[in-house]
Amino acid sequence: GENVEQHPSTLSVQEGDSAVIKCTYSDSASNYFPWYKQELGKGPQLIIDIRSNVGEKKDQRIAVTLNKTAKHFSLHITETQPEDSAVYFCAASISFQKLVFGTGTRLLVSP
Amino acid sequence: NAGVTQTPKFQVLKTGQSMTLQCAQDMNHEYMSWYRQDPGMGLRLIHYSVGAGITDQGEVPNGYNVSRSTTEDFPLRLLSAAPSQTSVYFCASSPSDTLRRGEKLFFGSGTQLSVL
Numbered sequence: 535g536e537n538v539e540q541h542p543s544t545l546s547v548q549e550g551d552s553a554v555i556k557c558t559y560s561d562s563a564s565n566y567f568p569w570y571k572q573e574l575g576k577g578p579q580l581i582i583d584i585r586s587n588v589g590e591k592k593d594q595r596i597a598v599t600l601n602k603t604a605k606h607f608s609l610h611i612t613e614t615q616p617e618d619s620a621v622y623f624c625a626a627s628i629s630f631q632k633l634v635f636g637t638g639t640r641l642l643v644s645p
Numbered sequence: 646n647a648g649v650t651q652t653p654k655f656q657v658l659k660t661g662q663s664m665t666l667q668c669a670q671d672m673n674h675e676y677m678s679w680y681r682q683d684p685g686m687g688l689r690l691i692h693y694s695v696g697a698g699i700t701d702q703g704e705v706p707n708g709y710n711v712s713r714s715t716t717e718d719f720p721l722r723l724l725s726a727a728p729s730q731t732s733v734y735f736c737a738s739s740p741s742d743t744l745r746r747g748e749k750l751f752f753g754s755g756t757q758l759s760v761l
Binding site: 540543577636 | 649737743749754
């Protein structure tokens with residue numbers, strides 16, 4: 535089955551810096567790669583996703599890149615703000631019921 | 646439109662007790678699922694349903710039962726609680742399970758369960 539590894543487990547940056555979180559997956563059949571943000575006491579919320587037919591997707595300060603050959607994908611947050619502080623999860627799958635999550639990255643943005 | 650609603654938010658059980666975690670969605674979603682979240686392990690799928698009357702097991706189904714009698718509700722039952730079931734439980738839903746373009750998984754706010 536699918537296995538997703540996520541690094542780093544914690545990431546501290548200064549406000550305005552960029553943050554990068556990386557994930558690798560094992561199943562070459564996976565074609566859907568979402569990223570979720572989880573704030574304290576809340577459920578995960580989708581912030582961006584990418585499908586295997588594209589290599590990069592951007593949404594304002596957030597971007598995701600996918601390298602299917604190497605089986606890895608990354609989340610890039612530019613101009614970080616304190617409200618970006620949260621736990622971020624990557625996931626990979628071919629369907630929702632087979633969605634496999636990474637172990638999460640705790641991002642701390644200091645003012 | 647409340648989205649995905651989970652109750653209760655917190656629960657403490659004694660070993661061997663049973664209980665039901667409630668999940669309801671008002672978006673007419675076909676797909677619903679239950680995850681548990683443990684420190685350092687991400688989210689793991691317990692059970693899921695692709696429609697009323699249809700359920701199936703996920704990665705960690707042992708000790709849990711589910712049923713889907715209506716489109717809106719997907720309760721998770723702990724038959725005989727064990728300390729290993731101490732976790733945060735999330736319910737999620739989506740219009741379908743086929744990842745059609747634009748579809749996404751909506752999560753509830755979670756139930757924190759402690760089994761003593």
